[in-house]
Amino acid sequence: MPTHRFTPTRYHTTIGSHEPVLRIADGDTVVTTTVDAGGGNEHGERITPPGNPMTGPFFVEGAEPGDALAVTIDRLTPARNSGYTWSVVAPNVVDPDFLRALPEARRTDWTIDRTAGTVALAEPPPRLRGLVLPLAPMIGCFGVAPPGGQAISTATSGEHGGNMDYRGFSPGTTAIFPVFVPGALFHLGDGHAIQGDGEIVGTGVETAFEMAVTVRLQKAAGARWPRGEDAEAIFTVGNARPLDQALQHATTEMLRWLAADHDLDATAASHLLGQAVRYDIGNVFDPAYTVVCRIDKRWLA
Amino acid sequence: MPTHRFTPTRYHTTIGSHEPVLRIADGDTVVTTTVDAGGGNEHGERITPPGNPMTGPFFVEGAEPGDALAVTIDRLTPARNSGYTWSVVAPNVVDPDFLRALPEARRTDWTIDRTAGTVALAEPPPRLRGLVLPLAPMIGCFGVAPPGGQAISTATSGEHGGNMDYRGFSPGTTAIFPVFVPGALFHLGDGHAIQGDGEIVGTGVETAFEMAVTVRLQKAAGARWPRGEDAEAIFTVGNARPLDQALQHATTEMLRWLAADHDLDATAASHLLGQAVRYDIGNVFDPAYTVVCRIDKRWLA
Amino acid sequence: MPTHRFTPTRYHTTIGSHEPVLRIADGDTVVTTTVDAGGGNEHGERITPPGNPMTGPFFVEGAEPGDALAVTIDRLTPARNSGYTWSVVAPNVVDPDFLRALPEARRTDWTIDRTAGTVALAEPPPRLRGLVLPLAPMIGCFGVAPPGGQAISTATSGEHGGNMDYRGFSPGTTAIFPVFVPGALFHLGDGHAIQGDGEIVGTGVETAFEMAVTVRLQKAAGARWPRGEDAEAIFTVGNARPLDQALQHATTEMLRWLAADHDLDATAASHLLGQAVRYDIGNVFDPAYTVVCRIDKRWLA
């Protein structure tokens, strides 16, 4: 299958029915670059306004509303040896009456060692001098054009994907998006060198990337929310506030998927999920929060 | 240290300042029996009204308000070879407009093989005939008497612990409860042979247990919410609705703990948690939901 | 019907199955005194620990689980010419990132003019020197013993009533509580001289009161949540977090009530409520929030 090397010249901070930058086919691989959340490139220069600027969109030949677009994350390579975070947990993840105890957040630099595969604070406070975290790259924001002519801010997420900030969107994982418009119009960007659950400081370690992804079409797939698969599990993604509602979307989507593709009716699926489901919290920072519902593939054999 | 073998003769469906059944000391081990959530004993006979009946309370000599009671779960042995679940996911974990697609829940029997260490449906539907899950015992409901003369239903949870339904409360884990009354007044029960995240069918595999726990006092510990430690991580527990608020409680408690006992101020703790925190969803079924905030111990060295 | 004049000598900060202070009959009136939320009496002296201390409980002869206790608020007379509030809106009613803009809350004195029927700040800032509000007395916290041996803090509320902080619980209104224990065990206190929606500073104008209420039994009433009636409307009360869930409880209780007592099936009730319902926010400060679902009595004729 062909591999397209694409260098973006403009970026979008909404996901919508923008002019495609490239037409690709089922099975194709795209290798492209992405800027960091603040619009910074591989040299750390701001080349586009901030707010999770997206590379794309890519038009996938043959994609029609009702299909799903499976995007396998082949490789995520940081494009520079630095990244940044915010320095304090976000106001919405602590008790309201605890907030006064927190200092103001400021941008903080991190060092990315691509050879060693590590991430560390550039100027750690004494207590954190030994803290060296593993490089664990992931895509913060990606997805397809939403229905009805909407152009949805890359600050948030929805049924079309978007700014889900789930650390499980890492190399080897396949993300599956419901297609709402002809060609799907796939956007991607906002790579993180590492990120904890919930993106609770409002960032992962934000940096520019070279990303390689391979797209495959699933005809009439029945997906209403993003889905995915990795080495251990299949998963579904719900995006909403509060977390309760995100969890409802993800769980409902999993029940639909298990019924349609795994021959598990609501009772059988309940027996399985009730005793074996796992939930991950993608983000609890963005306008829509993200909850991921996972079931280990060994229970589906 | 002494080991007390205690056989309960009555049970409580509130956690409160009830008459202690036994006085124990810092470092003591208690081996006792617990009935299942429905009041059923080791023979499956209902010997007390349902609703997570508690064994206890145990009065811990020297425990004073402001201390914490660390309870190490030494052993959880199912007391019979059967358990039960509800058969359908709870109404509150799916999209409201999906609910009509679900059948009514009914009680369903499971077989527990204590020798093989497995759990399976007693009468599986054809599609689930091969499903054999690992025995993964845990405590659904335990805690200490709350402050102010409250007697809190074992259906729910709070700062005192209670019905948290977190699968991480398993053998080897130490749970740490803030002490609110002299003697702490520790209650326990509601064992599950296995349970998925969220307790989304409203039960784990509910059964009677023999439980062995060891208590240790932490003087002036500063805990406001339940905490814990297992082989990999330290963790804090928030209990509230919605999940967002439970997560706020857990995160705030972790920030307090990291500041007081690990010399990490709010900024340093934010750097660490932001890129390395993990959240687990204990339950998303009970009147108060449970979110667990975890940080791997290797990052605290 | 007899009128009982009762002077309390002790108070409770939980609502539970405490020893009754007086036995009264269906139709009786009780005239009694209540301390303010901080335990202050008619002289402003703290005579009992703070936290919405309750007068009572009163045992109502013949009240059985499944009945309802209708409590008509005959008169609420402030017992002194002063009250107090907190000075700043609570952290949970503003955007998390706005909180730093707020000063710390402090206790603030208000003057109550019982002759003029007005309430005003004792030492108003210049901008509020002309602010004179009407005396609008209400009961912040009242209710009946909850089921299952629970003793529920007067900081919060539930199906049994409790700290609902709804300004509609004012003279002329009848509150209706589901009865969970023999004798109902009615508690009352926490009077406010005035309060806005939501109790967003965490208090109304808190003061001691003389309260006169008349109780009537409704046999097998079918109430699961507090209900009420005033000059314009019937109403139902839901207590929970978040507000969404409180609203669900109140709306569901109204649908039950309209079906059982007003011959309106779910569709007919939906037609009516859909175009004519009113919601009030009782409190958005306490551990459980309160939403009130109201329908004008003229539409039920």
Add this chain to the structure above:
Amino acid sequence: MPTHRFTPTRYHTTIGSHEPVLRIADGDTVVTTTVDAGGGNEHGERITPPGNPMTGPFFVEGAEPGDALAVTIDRLTPARNSGYTWSVVAPNVVDPDFLRALPEARRTDWTIDRTAGTVALAEPPPRLRGLVLPLAPMIGCFGVAPPGGQAISTATSGEHGGNMDYRGFSPGTTAIFPVFVPGALFHLGDGHAIQGDGEIVGTGVETAFEMAVTVRLQKAAGARWPRGEDAEAIFTVGNARPLDQALQHATTEMLRWLAADHDLDATAASHLLGQAVRYDIGNVFDPAYTVVCRIDKRWLA
């Protein structure tokens, strides 16, 4: 000031930076027609796809980001003598475990008597034969183009206004929108002949309208969320899920407004709001819920 009579030929189901249909000036009045939520015109014929189709946008000369656009609702005249509703309360406004008790919703016809000023079911069930409600017209969905190139579905709402479904947006009320793009780009539609709080059946009485509105510019107004004024009160509007967050937005916006334009610092504003604020629930049905924070103008004199 000029009055523009405008007849739309196309409609939008997003609010965004669409091509303006008319340029108007500060102080101008627009008289135009709107279709019902389902795209039906004054004859009940569907002339455009459903989903709150908007008339507009209108470009207001001189409007710049940072300004506010004040839109006085001069007149809302139903354009036909029929409307429709859904027949059953929405799944999200009742307890999840009550949902099975509700029938499926269906479209239901209502009669609008413009001479008598009344609204009634076209074919009432026997129990509702006497139910005649007052004509109480309101705008369900209106607002200005959001920032950043977004095109936001008219199913939902945000800082730009949108589908707020607040019955207070009725003749005599002035709605005030923050301006995000040059010209403001004002859209309107989705008129209701009447609607209860919360839009809990998912509709008001939906019908086509002739609407007359007058626009006025407020330079550098400081509004971040929609605001408004009617005969009794000034108000602010928060749009989000859950209701708690919508209330936070509305309360914060009111505190900002009282500080900037009414010389009330956070403490003075807290004293006033704490004892005199009123909250209305606009909608509790759409993707974003709406809470309105109101303060009577007599307290601001």
